[in-house]
Amino acid sequence: MTAGLSGLRPWLAPLAWSLLLLAAVLGMAELEALFRQIQPGTGAVIYQRDSFAQLLLNHLLIVGVAALVSVSLGVAAGILATRAWGRDFLPLVSQVASIGQTFPPVAVLALAVPLLGFGSLPTIVALVLYGLLPVLRNTLAGLQGVPPAVLEAAQGMGMAPRQVLFEVELPLAAAVIFAGIRTTVTVTIATAAIGSTIGASTLGDPVIAGLVNGNTAYVLQGALLIGLLAVSVDSGFERLQQLIAERQGL
């Protein structure tokens, strides 16, 4: 059906990137000859300690859990700080959100270790803390950007506070909040890769192993997969952002 195909077309970019990622994960071993060129010698040229599929899954799991938690916390905190009874906290929360984003993600990751030790859990905690900020900041900006006249009209027509929030404020802030979520996920994917250095098993593993052992082929394999993952996810988000904008007639 032409209608079906043309409906699919906007999803072409994210689909193509994801397929490329999948192909790279499953077919990396086929490229052994190519990697041999880069890393001459007799040693292994394809990273073997874990399968790339396993690393990708771990990476996605860590990013998924961290992003889910930070998005829920960030949006919730943003909503609470803009309600009548939470408004006292608004100035502090918004200042902390903007100062916090000055902290380099790698430093936040490193500081998690003295407090929580090595492994996936400290990585996730650090990712949550850092990923919270873009979502929080954009939630505040989005909710505060709703025109006062619209809020007054909503109240004046007798909407309950819950209805004003869910039917008016959040839909109007959705595009801005979603942009924050996209930033959070991008940062989380990148920082999770560095999480390999504090003991989380992610696609960063081959890169770190390659750097430690001077194996450029490993580095290249890890870097390629991390890059493809980031680009696939980001192009998916870009498409979703377009959908939100279209649905609002903007």
Add this chain to the structure above:
Amino acid sequence: MRLLSSASNRVVLTLVTLAIGSLLLGDFASVQANRIVPGSGFGLFAALGSAWAVALLAALVTLAALALHPSPAGYRGMLLLISLLLLQWPASLAWFIHTQIPADQAQARAGLATGCWSLLFFALLLLIEVRQRLAPAAGWWRLGPLGLLLVTGLLIYSGYLEPLALLREYSSRSAQFWQALRGHLGLVGGALGFSLLFGVALALLIRRQPQLQRSVFGVLNFFQTIPSLALFGLLIAPLSYLAAHSPLLQQLGIRGIGWAPALLALVAYSLLPIVRNTSVALQAVAAEVIESARGMGMSPWQVFSQVRLPLALPVILEGMRITSIQAIGLTAVAALIGAEGFGSFIFQGLGQGAMDLVLLGALPTIVLALLADALFSALARYFQPGVG
């Protein structure tokens, strides 16, 4: 509408409660006999003695009492108490070291535990909160944090904080530390310089050829999406290949690892904020302003240098702020591919399980980022038309 001043400040009450809770529940500081053995923790009273601990808690309770019925005078009182809390912070550490670590134990080291960190953290949050309740802003809110830095500096200089684990790590590699600082600043400065050069050129090119806008931003956005570890990794192979086949590049010190791939990646990341802010800034100058400048007989160069640039400068500086903060963080990551900077302490420390070494890398990185933020914000304010 409820009067803010007639109701309790719930923010201050919450923060004070959390501060007291973490002081009482967690260890305040710890002592290690040497670098290897695990440390033993000291609670607030054990660490500072009853008098100091009670005074500290009394100050916090007074703060909460003032927050119950805040008035302008009450807020000034709170600001005073917070400043004192900040000032006593380094002193309390020196006191802890003085009472708990005998001077003859050159290996013993003192560490900061949750209580100490959270006291600093909550005191700073309280400062942010109370400062913005004081309208017009009382300029002396700066006394607390500046005093904190000054007292810390004095105590370090006079040797009272010497046994602090962080300083022990520093003194055993002070030469490396300053080299790391130079390396870090060099890479960040280089990235900022190159991206400013190319970024402004690109922005001007886009102004001339608007049809390029989409593709330029497409490429720069694409770079931003690629995680740093991936970009660093992807640059190693082609750079080593080039270096291996070009004696000139080798002479320049370009190799697959080290500063070359780091700088290249940093510039790639830095271009987007610079180009975006520069082109926005140049476009945002109102057409009628340009029109009237031309109408008064200014040459194109005069229009650019006397009208466009001064009006655009604050926005460009904002781009440089974003770029420098980002570059400071990424330079730390670049230590993984052999670039110099504080990242090398972080990753060495992680490798050895030496947490104080991690701190020696992470804290200066954060401080650099905060300083860059403050510097470029101040510059942007200074050049803001009608303010400076």
Add this chain to the structure above:
Amino acid sequence: MSARPMIELDNVSRLFEGVAAVDGISLRIDSGEICVIVGTSGCGKSTTLRLLNKLIDCSSGDIRIDGQAIAQLDAQRLRRRMGYAIQNTGLFPHWTVARNISVVPRLLNWPTERIEARVHELLELLGLPHADFAHKFPSQLSGGQAQRVGVARALAGDPDILLMDEPFGALDPITRDSLQNELLRIQSRIHKTIVFVTHDIDEALKLATRIVVMDQGRIVQHDTPVNLLNHPANAFVESLLGQGERGLKRASLQRVAERMLPLQGTPPAFSVAAQDSLRQALSLMLWHRVGELCVRDNEGRAVGLLPISALLHGATA
């Protein structure tokens, strides 16, 4: 319409940080009235309006709607019984025109068919063809169209009371004039009780059955437009009316039909319509430099004579 009080304010005050924005006002608005509250900015007129639907609570005093004290009523239910239209329309930008209009009916849980019929009816009532406008978004409307939708939305739940806070304030004079006429036309069909806030005395004179003039939180005068013009209570009301313009303003409130004399002899060359205002008649006389006009009815028949003496004498009565 019967004249039972629809809205009653009894010694109502509202303080903001110790300062009275509304200071002990008492007011009675009958069913079917267009009560226009007029005054300079900061006089408390918008606050008064917002007290009525409990967007702001009274500091003291009682407000009764249809005999019920609103202090006892649930704010949301009360608001759903009242239409509310404001200056910047407050249309929800993420919803279509139809969805915007259906907000209150949905809150009232009307069945879908009834909501659809109501949207249809209101769009036609406000001169916005359903087929052309129902599925547009607010950003696709002109200022006047958006404000019509705002009025339609306020009327959607079939409220007895319509609260309007400078609804036409941001529109250009021509659009404003046509929307004022529209409001009068609609009101002649639906007979709501309308409380209308404006700072424009001409708008007040044109729309109101009775005008409330407010100054510094107090009611200075509450009267019909003609009485207001004839007997301004104090210097403030006089200045609001504009000293030099009062004669013309009063003339614009009266129809030619009220002043015309029986037709005698040949009708004069220049004509005026019977339902035109005396102001328009005067303007025609000045323009054509004549002392009398022929009055014609809707079908164009000559039905009377308007000499300048009748215009002047009637007006001074």
